[in-house]
Every structure is written in C-alpha cells, then in structure tokens.
Amino acid sequence: MSGTDLSYRLYIDGTWTDASGTEVTEVLDPATEEVIGRVPQADATDVRRAVAAARRAFDEGPWPRTGPRERGAVLLRMAEIMERRTPELIELTMREAGSTRSLARGMQVGVPVAHLRDMVERVLPSFAWETPLPPSVGRGIGQGVLLREPFGVAALISAYNFPFFLNVLKLAPALAAGCTTVLKPAPTTPLEAFVLAEIGEEAGLPAGVLNVVTGDIDAGRELTTNPQVDLVSFTGSDLVGRQVYEQAAPTLKKVVLELGGKSAAIICEDADLTRAVADVVGGITTHAGQGCGLLTRTLVHRSRHDELIERVTRTLDRVVVGNPFDEGVRMGPLISAAQRAKVEQLIRCGREEGARVAYGGGRPAGLDRGFFLEPTLFTGVDNTMSIARTEFFGPVGVVIPFDDDDEAVHIANDSPYGLAGSVWAHDPARAYALARRIRTGLITINGGSALTPYAAFGGYKQSGLGREWGEHGLSEFLQTKSVTWSVATG
Numbered sequence: 111m112s113g114t115d116l117s118y119r120l121y122i123d124g125t126w127t128d129a130s131g132t133e134v135t136e137v138l139d140p141a142t143e144e145v146i147g148r149v150p151q152a153d154a155t156d157v158r159r160a161v162a163a164a165r166r167a168f169d170e171g172p173w174p175r176t177g178p179r180e181r182g183a184v185l186l187r188m189a190e191i192m193e194r195r196t197p198e199l200i201e202l203t204m205r206e207a208g209s210t211r212s213l214a215r216g217m218q219v220g221v222p223v224a225h226l227r228d229m230v231e232r233v234l235p236s237f238a239w240e241t242p243l244p245p246s247v248g249r250g251i252g253q254g255v256l257l258r259e260p261f262g263v264a265a266l267i268s269a270y271n272f273p274f275f276l277n278v279l280k281l282a283p284a285l286a287a288g289c290t291t292v293l294k295p296a297p298t299t300p301l302e303a304f305v306l307a308e309i310g311e312e313a314g315l316p317a318g319v320l321n322v323v324t325g326d327i328d329a330g331r332e333l334t335t336n337p338q339v340d341l342v343s344f345t346g347s348d349l350v351g352r353q354v355y356e357q358a359a360p361t362l363k364k365v366v367l368e369l370g371g372k373s374a375a376i377i378c379e380d381a382d383l384t385r386a387v388a389d390v391v392g393g394i395t396t397h398a399g400q401g402c403g404l405l406t407r408t409l410v411h412r413s414r415h416d417e418l419i420e421r422v423t424r425t426l427d428r429v430v431v432g433n434p435f436d437e438g439v440r441m442g443p444l445i446s447a448a449q450r451a452k453v454e455q456l457i458r459c460g461r462e463e464g465a466r467v468a469y470g471g472g473r474p475a476g477l478d479r480g481f482f483l484e485p486t487l488f489t490g491v492d493n494t495m496s497i498a499r500t501e502f503f504g505p506v507g508v509v510i511p512f513d514d515d516d517e518a519v520h521i522a523n524d525s526p527y528g529l530a531g532s533v534w535a536h537d538p539a540r541a542y543a544l545a546r547r548i549r550t551g552l553i554t555i556n557g558g559s560a561l562t563p564y565a566a567f568g569g570y571k572q573s574g575l576g577r578e579w580g581e582h583g584l585s586e587f588l589q590t591k592s593v594t595w596s597v598a599t600g
Contacts, residue, residue, distance in 0.1 A: 116147035116202075118300075120156055120324065121307035123163035124317025130155045135324060137301055140208040140443040141433040141480040147206070147301045152325040157292070157332040160321035164263045164290040165338045167318025174260045174288040181286060182234045187313035189226045192278075196223070199274060199305065206299050207273055208442040208481075210434045213397055221561050222278035225579065228563040229282045233581045243594065254594030260288030261364065261587050262340030265333040267354070268303075269345045270296035270445050271400040271503075277303050279578055280343050285319065287587035289341070292321045294333060296346075298445050300324050330354075337361050341587065344368070345402075347501070348527075348572045355575075366576035366586050368568060370501040371402045371529030374522040376544060377418065378515075379411035381534035385557055387421045389532055390507060394485045395429050395441045399505035400449075402573075403530040403552065403560070407498060409518050412511040419489055419509060423469045426485050431474045443481040444504060450481045453504030457486060460497035465508070466490040493521050501527070515540075519547045528570030530560070551577075 116137075119126045129150035137147035150156075168174055173181070192199065196219055203214040243254040264284045268276040273295055284291050295303035303322050310320045323329060334342055334357035341364040344354045348369040358365050375393065377386045393405035410418045434442040444450045457471055470484035483505055491498050491508040498508050512518040522531060531553040535541040541555045551569045554560050566582035568574050576586050 115145065116301055118147070118149050118304040120150060120152055120160070121304065121320070121322040122156070122160045123167075123321065124311070129153070129324075135297060135300070137206060137298070138446075139205045140445050141435075141482075143479050143481075149300050149304070149324050152323040152329050154328050154332040157294075157323050157325065157329050158336065160292045160323045161263065161265075161333070161336050161338050163318040163321055164292050167316060168260070168263055168290040171290070171316050171318060173290060173316050173319045176288065178234045178237070178239060178286070181288060182230045184313050184315060185226060185282065185285060186230045188309050189223055189230065191309045191312055192219075192223045192226070195305070195309070196220075199302070202302060202305065203274055204434045206301050207271065207397075208434060208445060209397060210439060210442055214434075217561065218272055218275055222275045222282075225563045226278055226282045228580065229286050229584070232563075233584055234286055237581060237584065243592070245597075246594075252594050252596045254592060257591040257593060258585075258588045259591055261589050262289060263338060264289040264291050264341045264343060264587060265336075265339045266291055266293045267330060267333060267342065267344045267346070268293070268295050270299040271397060271402075273299040274302040274306075276345050277306055279583065280345075281306065281320070283578075283583040284343070284587045285315070286584055289587050290319045292323060292333060292339070294323050294325060294329060297324065297326050331357060334358050334363070335361070339363060341366070343586070351574065364586075366578075367574040368576075368578060369402065369529075369572060369574040370503075370527055371404070371569065371573050372407055372499060372501055372525050372527045373403060373405045373530040373550065374407040374409050374525070374548070375405040375532045376518045376522060376534065376548075377408065377410040377414065378518075378533075378535040378540070379413050380536035381414070382536070382556070383414065383418060383421060386534040387418065387425055389534070389557065390418070390422050391425045391429070391485075394426070394487065394505050394507040398441055398444050398483065399453075399507075400445065400503050402501070403567075405530065405532055406502065406507050407522075407525075408507060408509045409512050409521050410509060411518075412513055415509070415511045419468055419487075422487060422509075426469050426487065429485055431482055431484065432477060433480065441485060441505065444483060445481065447481055449503065450483055453483060453502055453506065456497060456500060456502050456504070457506060460488050460491075460495070460508075463495045463497065464490065465495060465497060468509075470505075493524055499525060515544060519544065523547075523549050526572045529568075529573035532557075
C-alpha cells in the first residue's frame, strides 16, 4: 500500500482490467471523510465476464482437479503473504472500515489468517474426501464410495463491517474445496478484496480461480441470477438476504446466508458482574456495534438490574470515541453518514416507544468530521418494542429484566433472529442447561471463546442458512457423489 490513496482496476481471469463503464467509486475513511481510494463501478457486463472466467477455470482449468494437498500448498503461500503484509492490512482496515487498532490486529486481520492456516494444516489433511461404503446386498453384491467434490462456481458477496475477515473466511473454504470464485465486496469497503487478489496472484492461483468485481445492486443481482453460478455465499442484512434467496431460486442455486442478529446476553442473579459488564459494553462498542453476532440485548435478573446499569454506564464513561489512529480511542465511527442516520432514527424510535436513554443517544462533542455516534444504552425496554427486535448495526444496547430462567429463555428466543448469545451464571451446569435451550447458532458461557475455527458459525431462524468456519464451512462448498459397483465379474 503506497500512501493513503489507493486505486484498483477489476481483477478478472488473472488480469487487472478496466470496467466497461467510466463510473468510479470513491472509498472514504469514515473517521475523517477523506478519500483514501478509488475503484471502478462494475456493471452487469463486467460481472458476466468474471463469471465466464470462473466457469472456464472450473470446467477446463486445473484447480478443481488439483488434489487437496496441492491446493493447500497454494493457500499456505497465501497465508504466509498475508502474514508478511499484516502491518499494511491492519492500517488499511483502520482507514477503510474505521476499525480500532486492537480490533484490526485481532479479529479483522489476525483471526482470518489463523482460520486460513487451520484450513490448510488441520481441515484439509483430515477431511473425508473419499469414504468407502460397506458391501450391500440387493440384486447382487456391491460396494462403492462417497466422493466429496467441488460445488462449482461460487459467488461470494461480503459485508462492509469486517471486510478482510469475511472475504478470507469465504475464500478459504471455497478455494480449499476446489471451487472457482467471483468475490464482490461491499461498495464502501472494496479495497481489501483487491489486496486479496494481489495475494492470490503472488501465491500462484491459476487464472480465473479468483475474480474480484465491485458494484452494487445490479452487480449483485447478476451474480445471484447468472445460470453459470452454482452457489452464492452472502453476508449482510436479512432484508438483502431474502432478495438473494429469491433471485437464486429460479436456477436452484445453493445459497449460504449469514445474516443479522439481535443476540441476547443472559445475566443470572449469581453472575460475576465484573466480567459480564465487559460483555455488555463490548456488545455496544465493538466496531461501533457493527457486528451481526454482537450481544445487543442484555437480559438481567431483576435483582441485579440497577447494579448492572450503574456499572455499564460507569464503564461506558471511560470509552473514548474518535479516530482509530488517535491514542486511547476504544470506539471508532460508523461506516457512513447513511448508516449513522439509520441508527439515529432507531434511537428516536426507542424514545418514542417509551424506553429511557440511560447513556448516550447523541453525537460526541468535538467530532465534527467523521460518522461518529455516542455509545447508547436503553433501559425500561420491553421485548415487544422495535428497539428490542430490530438490528441497529450501531453502538446501541437495550436492557430487559427477567424474574426466572424460564422467562429469560422465553425473552431470548422471542426474536426473529438466532445468531449468537451468552449466558453468565456461577453454576456452569445451570449455564449450560440454559445455553441448550436458546435457539441460536453460537452461544458462549461465562466468556468462552467465540472465534475458534473448530466452531460452526451460522444462525437459526432469520439469521441465515448454512454454516461457516473450519470443516463446517468447507462442507458448504462441496457436493456429495455416490459411486457404486457390482463385485460380479463378466
């Protein structure tokens, strides 16, 4: 990365190429509103070129017919290049996505590289690519195998909040499976996807295996409807996820959806509040609340409600909001003026519904440039209110009291979403029993790790379809073929 102004062309069929049109998208630093990069705005014609390249690479090229060991060697080279370029990637993530340095170093860059290494070093060597079937008896005696084969051309559409993380965690299983890909990043955070194209090119990916295009609604629709695309993996809002699902239906594409969340943290009367408060504050302030799996509903036993509110507000008082490059900043900006306006409208809605703003609710003083918002905490919330049911994707949390475990489970499950959650209780057996009753794809107990590549990430209900990470993510990009034969001769 040279300077702060990056310009890229589209990456199609192993070549950096101009878009069909002349429209250019300017990429803004959300903390300063300065232009940090420019990319062409791809249209449907450009996307069709990328899909055709991926189709040729799958049908005629070497990648799908290369063994897992050889594919793993290329992916390992990609991981090594990422590690070499880590300082540059951290800085780019801070500028492009508004991430704090600690978050950029960890979840934004460090975690996806660790997941990629896990795919190469653990998952690929041990995966059951060819499984013998036991002998069978019917009209004759036969045997066979189950084969796991690459699904085909995969369209990968990612969200703006964790661009490098999401792009790598889609590319890693898709490429490991032997698929060819067209990656379309979010319009507001496209730069890191083009860095991945540079990395793939340097690592030796064959032409057409990784294609990177930009674009918005029209480009996305071309990917989801093009009959040459076999699978769509999408991360974003549930509203757009429904559109993706609908658009893919006429050609019966496989669809993997990682969508929204309104995840609940359950804090029992005997919980360690010191640790639980960190969970609550993190759900509000981590990446300015722009995370689908963040815990934005806090369900607390009524006997600890007031104490929790006092501790959370006291902790929020110490959260410094500002430019991520400034020393001591713990929360950066929202991604855009439009996203900030959306969150502000939801805050107004909460007030109109009768909830009380216990902390924040406005814009931070002294930050006239950048898309900043104060961390905000609502109390007096009922789970029927829209602020308890709508995903903010901003630094806003709600607190709802409960009287017993059954009520906590009922409130937690009374949501259209089911992506993540947590339970805080002194008795781990009780916490585990509660966790088993929550209809969500990922739940932690007393601060357990949520980012291990051994886990499966994905949602229940309207939080999505399918799973990501590790062998679970790899399986989504594979077809299963049964091959059987008779043992009779002649």
